[in-house]
Amino acid sequence: MLDGSLYEEAWYYSRLMLSLNKIFSKLRKNKTKKNGKASPPQRDPLIIPRPDHTISRSQISSAALKVLYGLKEAGYDAYLVGGCVRDLLLGHEPKDFDVATNASPEQVHKVFKRSRLIGRRFKLVHVRFGREVIEVATFRAPPEAEQHVDDQGRIVRDNVYGTLEQDAWRRDFTINALYYNIQDFSIVDYTDGLADLQAGKIRLIGNVETRYREDPVRILRAIRFVGKLGLVMDDDTEAWIPTLAGLLKDIPPARLFDETLKLYLSGNAAVTNELLNHYGVFEHLFPQTDALLHEEQDGYPRVLLTKALENTDKRIDDNKPVTPAFLFAALLWEPVRQRWQDYMANNIPAIPALQRAASEVIAEQVQRVAIPKRYTLVTRDIWVLQIRLTQRLGKRAFRSLAHPKFRAGYDFLLLRNESGEALEELSEWWTLFQEQDEAEQQKMINALPASAGGAKKRPRRRRRRKPVVKSD
Ligand code: ATP
Ligand code: MG
DSSP: OOOHHHHHHHHHHHHHHHHHHHHHHHHHHOTTOOSTTSSOOOOOOEEEOGGGSOOOGGGSOHHHHHHHHHHHHTTOOEEEETHHHHHHHHTOOOSOOEEEESSOHHHHHHHOTTEEEEOSSSOEEEEEETTEEEEEEEOBOOOOTGGGBOTTSOBOOOOOBOOHHHHHHTSSBGGGOEEEETTTOOEEESSSHHHHHHHTEEOBSSOHHHHHHHOTHHHHHHHHHHHHHOOEEOHHHHHTHHHHGGGGGGSOHHHHHHHHHHHHSSSOHHHHHHHHHHTTOHHHHOHHHHHHHHHOSSSHHHHHHHHHHHHHHHHHHTTOOOOHHHHHHHHHHHHHHHHHHHHHHTTOOHHHHHHHHHHHHHHHHTTTSOOOHHHHHHHHHHHHHHHHTTOOTTTHHHHHHHSTTHHHHHHHHHHHHHTTOSOHHHHHHHHHHHHSOHHHHHHHHHTSOGGGOSOOOOOOOOOOOOOOOOOO
């Protein structure tokens, strides 16, 4: 017999499939369907009325509903759009809710007291309800060819408002261009997104090469959605990635940082990382790591990274917090470790050698992916703790234990050990040490051999006696 939650899940999916089948049969009947997806054709959208789909208002956050109704009552059109509609149809809980409207940003701002206009290139409105922020975007028109596109085909200026239909055609993937209409609770589909959702396909809207060139970040988004949603890319969407991945070098490092976090914190980092490698994209995000991992397909560095990503995914699944600093510690460990070893081989002491290696690797990395200092500082702490944890004599073990980043440093030590570095004794010692009371901890320290490091006393400097001045 199925237990309660399994039963609910099975019931839910049977309803979902039923509803998608219903939608799909309508779709086949849709006589207006025309010429593929190369350019925005003039045609009626497919409209799925409320009884024929599974999205109900109870699944939509109250903040998003307030925005939708607020706009509607002010006389504007208002739709949920993008990832939230896609995720609801797939039976996932949306990460956030985005709204599209025919009201201009200034008009939206007037409707909601607690709203803020943001963005320069394309103005958006953020409406805040407590901790939740709903992003409201005015329908956008297609970029007017030449004058808005640079010589790589990248969009450099676009700030033109448009219609719902135009807005649909300039979104990235068909499954991201579905709208939920607050007017009658129907779903509106201009780009065959529902058919693609049904078929489990991620398809870039329009001419694939042009759309990737306009905004190469779409390459990262395609890979992210494959990893996160378990869908597959359509042939063309997939085929252009290796050829165009190099365009990512022109994307501002701050934007690549945002996208990198989304790639690795979506709960599917291990799979996503494999996809990034497979499509030749990883080298454009982490070139130093890629150069070393390439040489060793199954070696220690790759095992360490995979384990770190699997742990991250598990923590997210268990609703535990994850720190990006740990993720970057794992992603950049191999280049740091190798430089560190080189510097030590040149007689630089361990800690300064590691500090130097860390500074150099980070300085190069942030030119590609701008990891903010608040994270890199912690990343460095995690690395330096790898040395400090080997120094256990005297008061040193107690000092490390009191270090604010001890836990992350210790976890990293375990990760290195599990990945094949010979750190078994050290890992087990620290695992036990944390569980003991202070007296036992002291005993553990006393029982350590002198090789456990850290207690080397500095030779005492003899104090010169002050010459006694004789006075007579
Ligand atoms: P999630 O929020 O789950 O990561 P999402 O699809 O909602 O996925 P957002 O970044 O929130 O991603 O974007 C919202 C919507 O905006 C997308 O679904 C898509 O329609 C549109 N969009 C986002 N980025 C782009 C882009 N680079 N090019 C075209 N459309 C985009
Ligand atoms: Mg979203």
